[in-house]
Amino acid sequence: MPHVAFLYATAPDAQTAATLARTLVEERxxxxxxxxxxxxxxxxxEGAVTEAAEAALIAKTTADRxxxxxxxxxxxxxxEVPAITRFDAASALPAFAAWVADEVA
Structure with missing residues (x-):
């Protein structure tokens, strides 16, 4: 069974997050x-506590990709410094893991 990994990233807004997601899906x-x-x-x-509205992107891929x-x-x-973090799935539904692997092949 392919190993599934999730990438978590913040973005300045939902449109930017969607554009990032679409590009990564299109590029497999x-x-x-x-x-x-x-x-x-x-x-x-830069030394100051800041608050901002953001969007989150959760991307599904394989450990290999x-x-x-x-x-x-x-x-x-x-x-300038994007918050991108990887989380490896301990387990996944086999059919889902296979679908993810097929989509990034």
Missing amino acids: LIACGNVLPTMRSVYRW ADAATARLAELHPY
């Missing part, structure tokens, strides 16, 4: 991208 780096359109982020940047997907996401991302 991810099988699917879920855009969570509205969230509030609180973080320290995760590094390439991460690199491309970072390349396309508008942030």
